[in-house]
Amino acid sequence: MDGTTLGLRLRDVTLEVGDGAGKVRAMDAVDLDVAPGELVAVVGPSGAGKSSLLAVAGALATPTSGDVQVLGEDLGAMRRRGQGALAEFRRSRLGFVFQSGNLVPALTAADQLRLAYRIAGRPGARSFDPLPLLDAVGMSHRADHRPGELSGGERQRVGIARALVNDPGLLLVDEPTAALDRARSHEVVELLAARCHERGIAVVMVTHDHDVLTHCDRVVEMIDGRLAQVPDVQ
Numbered sequence: 438m439d440g441t442t443l444g445l446r447l448r449d450v451t452l453e454v455g456d457g458a459g460k461v462r463a464m465d466a467v468d469l470d471v472a473p474g475e476l477v478a479v480v481g482p483s484g485a486g487k488s489s490l491l492a493v494a495g496a497l498a499t500p501t502s503g504d505v506q507v508l509g510e511d512l513g514a515m516r517r518r519g520q521g522a523l524a525e526f527r528r529s530r531l532g533f534v535f536q537s538g539n540l541v542p543a544l545t546a547a548d549q550l551r552l553a554y555r556i557a558g559r560p561g562a563r564s565f566d567p568l569p570l571l572d573a574v575g576m577s578h579r580a581d582h583r584p585g586e587l588s589g590g591e592r593q594r595v596g597i598a599r600a601l602v603n604d605p606g607l608l609l610v611d612e613p614t615a616a617l618d619r620a621r622s623h624e625v626v627e628l629l630a631a632r633c634h635e636r637g638i639a640v641v642m643v644t645h646d647h648d649v650l651t652h653c654d655r656v657v658e659m660i661d662g663r664l665a666q667v668p669d670v671q
């Protein structure tokens with residue numbers, strides 16, 4: 438990827454969901470650029486279209502119109518090559534972090550990462566060592582713990598490490614602090630920002646938590662499907 442390739446580029450993206458009288462414009466003429474190594478927060482009221490934006494950027498939803506480029510790849514063109522191409526792109530180039538970690542209950546922290554590595558189709562799955570990544574999120578001492586034996590903040594940190602196993606170019610993060618207290622929320626978003634800046638990952642983070650915006654490079658607000666920059670929210 439050259440220096441000018443954006444992590445995410447949305448142009449005039451509209452997404453209509455539902456049918457007939459229930460049809461809703463979840464995204465309305467949205468433009469957004471996210472550079473490599475930039476953490477952009479998306480705020481806005483419930484139902485504004487924030488999750489829809491993540492779904493479109495993550496190739497999980499097809500926009501009604503407009504252009505979506507991820508890491509220089511046109512998702513529309515990729516979709517025309519087939520769902521297999523999109524799924525492969527998602528597995529190999531994108532990372533997702535969900536509310537409360539979304540971990541597999543039966544697996545240890547280390548095995549969560551091993552499984553993700555295998556699913557991502559990375560080479561040498563047998564010899565993959567999850568410890569450096571767990572260490573990077575301050576969790577190597579909990580490598581053998583299952584999610585039920587971890588705190589909310591610890592689960593979220595494992596979720597972040599898991600999202601990084603495929604070395605994603607674009608990380609999509611949905612309400613990472615929803616289950617956390619204030620101190621843990623800061624810790625988790627600080628960690629995301631550090632990883633984003635160190636590794637040059639473009640990050641889009643949906644949040645209701647205005648406390649953590651100070652760690653973000655830029656904040657945009659969605660209202661009724663439309664996106665606006667938020668000046669000086671920090």
Ligand SMILES: Nc1ncnc2c1ncn2[C@@H]1O[C@H](COP(=O)(O)OP(=O)(O)OP(=O)(O)O)[C@@H](O)[C@H]1O
Nearest residue numbers: 454455461462463482483484485486487488489490
């Ligand atoms: N499958 C669907 N069918 C009909 N309407 C939908 C569907 N999915 C989303 N919507 C509507 O699209 C709009 C945007 O939803 P979205 O989930 O993107 O909002 P959000 O900003 O993420 O909300 P929240 O903060 O509550 O998670 C809402 O009005 C929602 O009700």
